[in-house]
Amino acid sequence: MVHAVRTTDPAAGGFVTYLQSLRRGMTDDDIELCWEGVFPRNANWRVLALLRPLRFLRRVRRQLETADLLHVHGVFGWHVLLSLLAARSLGRPHVVSVHGHLHPDALRERRLSKRICLAWFGRRALRRAEAVLVTAPPEREIVRRYAPQAHIVEVMPGLEVPPVPESGAVTRAGEAPGPIHVLYLGRLHPHKGLHRLIRALGEARAEGLDAELIVAGTGSRSYRLALWLLVRGLGLRQQVRFLGHVGAGVRARLWRRADVFALPSRSENFGFAAAEAMAAGVPVIVSENVGLASLVAGRGCGEVVPPENTEALRRALLAYADPSVRREQGRRAHEAAVEAFSLQTMGAAHGALYRRVAGTARGMASVRDRAPDRV
Structure with a gap:
């Protein structure tokens, strides 16, 4: 073949x-x-x-x-x-x-x-x-x-799904509180809605959410510059980290550290990165036009938001301030991945x-x- x-x-x-x-x-x-x-x-x-x-x-x-x-x-x-x-x-x-x-x-x-x-x-x-x-x-x-x-x-x-969830959302239960690690992993393109996620993070932090965003992926120079200027303009230079393209080893470490994964794309036929997050036991935030949205909503392992809606993203991020919510949804995400992928x-x-x-x-x-x- x-x-x-x-x-x-x-x-x-x-x-x-x-x-x-x-x-x-x-x-x-x-x-x-x-x-x-x-x-x-x-x-x-x-x-x-x-x-x-x-x-x-x-x-x-x-x-x-x-x-x-x-x-x-x-x-x-x-x-x-x-x-x-x-x-x-x-x-x-x-x-x-x-x-x-x-x-x-x-x-x-x-x-x-x-x-x-x-x-x-x-x-x-x-x-x-x-x-x-x-x-x-x-x-x-x-x-x-x-x-x-x-x-x-x-x-x-x-996907290869580990036998037990490995994410920070599940494994850090009971540890001393710290910032929530929000992960975006994928291509940097306006279609993916990362600029709206950054704005939502800024608004959620203004309401008291202690969170940081890790961005893994690459894309056009013009969009990378636009994102960097947005982060700088919102005063989030210490809270948003751009890693560029990452290999399999770094990717695995990112899943273990993540508390929440976000994919606010205008559309995705499936959403591989969201599926990987679920396999690791990470609760996910996806837009309604991501192929996995119905599975996420049906299994209660994340938040499904309207596309191109910064306000909905802000509310979704605030929903994960409670570590027990992250832990329970992370467990459900892993169970759904075992059965579906x-x-x-x-x-x-x-x-x-x-x-x-x-x-x-x-x-x-x-x-x-x-x-x-x-x-």
């Missing part, structure tokens, strides 16, 4: 985490996964780097010559267009994981180029796919708007899909080989 992605850089966010989880969850020795990315880093200049797409096309075609099918991640970009061209030329079937690309909020960014991509090859990629993978019911409905006849498969991503279930669902698609393709090829030539 060849997986085509824009980049394999972990800083790119959720789809790389998705692939890492899939590789760990795929226990079927008969299925071999390989990745091909166009760009080595999640760089903004990638569209202009024309040599890399050409090299990607040669690599992915070489991989597909001995593969059974192509799995495309996303709807836009060089990797979608070129990998589909290679698969079509070799007669290989493909499946698509949408990863939130079709959400109305995501389509507002680089609107013209995305419309061109949809008209040129995006809709065709969805319509011709043997399956379109989504992570939540709202994304299923969005896909229906662009490909009404698509065969849509809903698969909950998996199974690597084995994720791997088995993908394995079954790959076998079905590959088997159908082989059967059709066999029929074509046996068919008599027409006179």
Whole structure:
């Protein structure tokens, strides 16, 4: 199975985490996964780097010559267009994981180029796919708007969930009081709402909440500067720390230290970072448009707030002033993660899909080989 992605850089966010989880969850020795990315880093200049797409096309075609099918991640970009061209030329079937690309909020960014991509090859990629993978019911409905006849498969991503919660929200119960550690982990982009979280932190502190915010992730230089100026203007330079992109070891330490995790995005098809927080036993604050919002609300393991609402974020932060609330919601978050985020279930669902698609393709090829030539 060849997986085509824009980049394999972990800083790119959720789809790389998705692939890492899939590789760990795929226990079927008969299925071999390989990745091909166009760009080595999640760089903004990638569209202009024309040599890399050409090299990607040669690599992915070489991989597909001995593969059974192509799995495309996303709807836009060089990797979608070129990998589909290679698969079509070799007669290989493909499946698509949408990863939130079709959400109305995501389509507002680089609107013209995305419309061109949809008209040129995006809709065709969805319509011709043997399956379109989504992570939540709202994304299923969005896909229906662009490909009404698509065969849509809903698969909950998996994670490695520790046997017991490890977060500060649970383990620091009974310790001497100190500042509440609020964690944001992800890409720095206006879409994620981090600027509103910073404003909400300032307002909550003005009401007496002793809290600090740790920001792990990177993004465009202009937005990083805007965030830094906002922190400085609000007088929060001692309460907000920017760590940049962090590796797996630092990430694990951050989960153990965190009391609350916040993801106030305008939209997320799933919300991998929020799922990781739950696995560690960290209560979460998410917007209503995050794919995990219904799970968070149903299991009582966090606060669900309207998107783009600083006041709601302020109230959510104040709700965690009580350590017993953090402890109880952290425990519930871990229990929900144990039940919902199974690597084995994720791997088995993908394995079954790959076998079905590959088997159908082989059967059709066999029929074509046996068919008599027409006179």
